[in-house]
Amino acid sequence: MRILRARAARAITAALAVGLIATGCASERDTEDGNGAKNTFVFGAPGDPSSLDPALASDGETFRVTRQAFEALLEHEPGGSELVGGLAESWESNDAGTVWTFNLRKGVKFHDGEAFNAAAVCANYDHWFNWTGTYQSSAVSYYWQTIMGGFAKNEDPETPEANYKSCTAKDENTAVIEVKKPSANLPGGFSLNALAIHSPKAIEAYEKQEASAKGDAITYPKYSQEAGTVAGTGPYKIAKWNKGNKEVTLERFEDYWGDKAKVKSLVIRTIDTEEARRQALQAGDIDGYDLVAPADVKTLEGEGFQVPTRGVFNIFYLGMTQEKNPALQKKEVRQAIAHAIDRENLVKTQLPEGGKVATQFMPDTIDGYSDKVTTYAYDTAKAKQLLSDAGESGLEVEFCYPTEVTRPYMPAPQDLFELMKADLEKAGIKVTPKPMKWAPDYLDATESGGCALHMLGWTGDFNDGYNFIGTWFAEYDKQWGFKNEELFDAVTAGSKEADPAQRVAAYERANEAIMEFLPGVPISSSPPAIAFGKNVNPPKVSPLTQENFAEVSFK
Structure with a gap:
């Protein structure tokens, strides 16, 4: 994922402030269900997301959040890099690699209650293809341009020629996407969270809002900066983005088509120094965190924490x-x-x-x-x-x-x-x-x-x-x-x-x-390490850093 890409530690006082916030919030959330199990998994992330709409992002911290709520046509096998079915149960292309047919899962619902079908797939791809204005900036539509080229009408001569041709709902459960030329980015591109599928009802709301730019600064549309409008099909739905406390709260989607999330609530909290994340885990304020400092791996393992290392990718x-x-x-x-x-x-x-x-x-x-x-x-x-x-x-x-x-x-x-x-x-x-x-x-x-x-x-x-x-x-x-x-x-x-x-x-x-x-x-x-609490059954770790927190449970 981009860029997508590189990223200094705050003062210790700020780190301690984060720790105090974490402690205060933990007592409110860590209530148990009727069986005595924790209801909330809190994960420490090293940076803030930029958007709740993954289509507008190119950074891993955004995708860490949105991947829990949005699903693409294809996915990667848990813990690996092999492509498997996502919202499409199976797929195939013609010999030229220009016509891609997706046989879609049945009985899938979006978080807003809308039904998932081939028309919804095409609504998404056509929505991205018809972006105008600031949405055509490579800083906003990076992944669309990388995978599908430009737009129905390019507004900048530097924008690449569009490779996307059309999307057709052959029937309710069959979507056909055509491109002009074969590409090494396909079928892999169909697995990107930036091209995950949104509810058509949500897209109608998206299209009423504009992004804007002043110099290098991008102002993202309101819907992408607060919970309430975005709607995917994932095992969690985005409930709240508290920017003051630097955390996103997701709640289990009870109508999810697959295996439901094992923990009811997921909180992804930004703690932007390695030391502060480690201290928060040791104190029990969080249940896991990413990007463990190399010097901390043996320390944490010696204390009984789980510190799996991902493959180099x-x-x-x-x-x-x-x-x-x-x-x-x-x-x-x-x-x-x-x-x-x-x-x-x-x-x-x-x-x-x-x-x-x-x-x-x-x-x-x-x-x-x-x-x-x-x-x-x-x-x-x-x-x-x-x-x-x-x-x-x-x-x-x-x-x-x-x-x-x-x-x-x-x-x-x-x-x-x-x-x-x-x-x-x-x-x-x-x-x-x-x-x-x-x-x-x-x-x-x-x-x-x-x-x-x-x-x-x-x-x-x-x-x-x-x-x-x-x-x-x-x-x-x-x-x-x-x-x-x-x-x-x-x-x-x-x-x-x-x-x-x-x-x-x-x-x-x-x-x-x-x-x-x-x-x-x-x-x-380098092989990045990720840490989990002693009482956590962790998800399969991914060389692509695509962990699915719906797999998490508590011992």
């Missing part, structure tokens, strides 16, 4: 935006920055056990990883020489980093920033720090090309190399701000290959071309 990188920053348009400068960063030290000191230095923009667990890419070893003297050769000795550059969040690929954003800043300054680059709140400020600024240097990352949405390199380098992207049709063609070549072996070979060649051009610096891949 992510990449963390230093991004560079060329369009508004002439110095970064010089390859020697980009090479200098790559040589200036001590990635071995970052991995050794900041990442959990099992973290690896990255040589390209995908982990070595993905087919298409190449052993032949150009590499950039840590070498401060070489970095200085390259800057001199480029006429950029004394280069000054703004470096954005996120606050109030940690990410699966980036446990401690400020610490990582400070180490990279020191490395760059050692090479003679003056760094101007620009801290920004993760959601929506940082996400919006990086998506729109508002940061010269920035820290971001990616946890894969599905298991295909194009889901990594195609995310950034298949076409012009404001985050990177460069145009290189030869590179774009190399990246998209694999997405057009029907033969799996040739597709993987094309991805390998694309990785080699990317690292020769060097649009940014891949830093690392």
Whole structure:
């Protein structure tokens, strides 16, 4: 998931304040049912969601919430990356990969009582396809544009051509989605929570509200910022978003079509430092939390807490935006920055056990990883020489980093920033720090090309190399701000290959071309840990960080 992507610790006083809030709320919620079981599972998340409508999001903290309430046509197997049926029991495509037929589940209801059917599927896809105005911003409709291209009528010449053609309700339980050209993003894209299905009644309300933008700042529609309008089909329904207490409350959906949630209420609370999350779990104020600090794993396990580790399925990188920053348009400068960063030290000191230095923009667990890419070893003297050769000795550059969040690929954003800043300054680059709140400020600024240097990352949405390199380098992207049709063609070549072996070979060649051009610096891949209380029966942990909290129960 994006970007979707990178993200500094608050002051200890603020962390303690969060802990006090947690303690106060816990006594009100942790009532037991008639059988003596806890009714509420409280999970500590490292950042706030940006929206209650997943279609408007590209960040993991939003999807952590919305995944509990919304379901897509396809899903991933619990704890794995294999595609399985979601709202569609089965699916198939024509030989060309342009016509996708979904046989839908029967007896499914939305949270607002509306019936799920093929017409509802088409209402969603046509709603996204016909977005206008600010909804066409890549910061708002990132995933639609990534999977389906542009819109019925593009308002910006930089918006990609639409690949979506139509959706037809063949009958009540059969939906047919047609695209213009085959894509490596399908069928995986049909599993994205950003393309989860909403009630048609809710969509009618959505369409009466506008998003707006002023500079890099996006104002999201009211319905996406408070509970009451959004309606999915998931095992939980969103009941409340208390932004003051930084938490979202979800309640069990009693008419859910599948296995009902084992715990009645789910609270996802933002606690934005690793230390504060650990202390809240130890104190019993929360029942689990994500992104455990590497140093805390053994401590928690020694105290009897459960700390499973997910598989490696992510990449963390230093991004560079060329369009508004002439110095970064010089390859020697980009090479200098790559040589200036001590990635071995970052991995050794900041990442959990099992973290690896990255040589390209995908982990070595993905087919298409190449052993032949150009590499950039840590070498401060070489970095200085390259800057001199480029006429950029004394280069000054703004470096954005996120606050109030940690990410699966980036446990401690400020610490990582400070180490990279020191490395760059050692090479003679003056760094101007620009801290920004993760959601929506940082996400919006990086998506729109508002940061010269920035820290971001990616946890894969599905298991295909194009889901990594195609995310950034298949076409012009404001985050990177460069145009290189030869590179774009190399990246998209694999997405057009029907033969799996040739597709993987094309991805390998694309990785080699990317690292020769060097649009940014891949830093690392790591296996993020997640923690649960001693009395919790946890869900299956997912390499895609797609845990389903409906599986949770208490011992």
